[in-house]
Amino acid sequence: MTNGERADTGTEPDWDALAPAFDDEPDHGLRDPGVRRAWAARLRSWLPDRPCDVLDLGCGTGSLSLLAAEQGHRVTGVDRSAAMVALARAKLAGRDAAFLVGDAALPPVGEERFDVVLVRHVLWTLPDPGRVLRHWRGLLRPGGRFVLVEGVWGTLAPVGLPAARLGELLRPLAAQVRVEPLAQDTALWGGAVDDERYALVADV
Numbered sequence: 418m419t420n421g422e423r424a425d426t427g428t429e430p431d432w433d434a435l436a437p438a439f440d441d442e443p444d445h446g447l448r449d450p451g452v453r454r455a456w457a458a459r460l461r462s463w464l465p466d467r468p469c470d471v472l473d474l475g476c477g478t479g480s481l482s483l484l485a486a487e488q489g490h491r492v493t494g495v496d497r498s499a500a501m502v503a504l505a506r507a508k509l510a511g512r513d514a515a516f517l518v519g520d521a522a523l524p525p526v527g528e529e530r531f532d533v534v535l536v537r538h539v540l541w542t543l544p545d546p547g548r549v550l551r552h553w554r555g556l557l558r559p560g561g562r563f564v565l566v567e568g569v570w571g572t573l574a575p576v577g578l579p580a581a582r583l584g585e586l587l588r589p590l591a592a593q594v595r596v597e598p599l600a601q602d603t604a605l606w607g608g609a610v611d612d613e614r615y616a617l618v619a620d621v
């Protein structure tokens with residue numbers, strides 16, 4: 418995350434304008450082999466062992482979608498930014514993946530259902546995350562899983578969704594909720610970070 422993306426000014430970032438340079442951040446583009454390996458290992462541990470249908474909401478340029486596809490999963494990505502979706506389509510060209518322009522809060526997937534809802538650094542920006550999670554719960558097949566990567570960024574005017582709050586919102590919707598702290602794993606971020614970063618893996 419960079420300051421340019423944060424909603425702390427009260428205005429929503431212009432994701433179409435940010436799209437061309439989005440992958441320049443180490444944890445966005447995953448271009449550094451060490452950072453890429455770190456995210457691939459985490460994702461492998463969060464996703465089921467068998468090939469499954471993953472819904473990547475607010476998929477951005479598709480960096481996590483690509484890791485999931487490389488691990489044998491079928492991916493549907495949704496992002497409101499047409500520029501992000503164009504980059505994701507190019508990044509996963511030839512793979513078992515589809516990308517849609519649409520609202521992550523109400524993904525335009527019709528009757529399709531998924532084994533995993535994967536979301537990184539998006540839920541905290543959506544109005545009424547509890548309502549959004551209830552809708553996403555309905556997009557999961559029985560035995561499905563949430564993989565939510567979120568955090569709280571900044572110290573003076575922090576923005577984000579603390580793990581404790583997200584856990585409270587998810588527990589009524591899931592049989593099992595596990596929080597994995599991520600801030601201490603510098604390989605994920607391309608350097609040291611001092612804010613709260615975590616993944617929450619919840620089986621429904």
Ligand SMILES: C[S@@+](CC[C@H](N)C(=O)[O-])C[C@H]1O[C@@H](n2cnc3c(N)ncnc32)[C@H](O)[C@@H]1O
Nearest residue numbers: 432475476477496497498501520521537538539
């Ligand atoms: C910080 S980026 C994260 C991208 C990707 N999940 C990743 O981790 O690399 C936030 C993304 O969410 C998208 N986004 C923000 N609000 C959205 C919404 N309501 N519906 C769909 N996409 C949204 C933005 O366009 C942007 O691509």
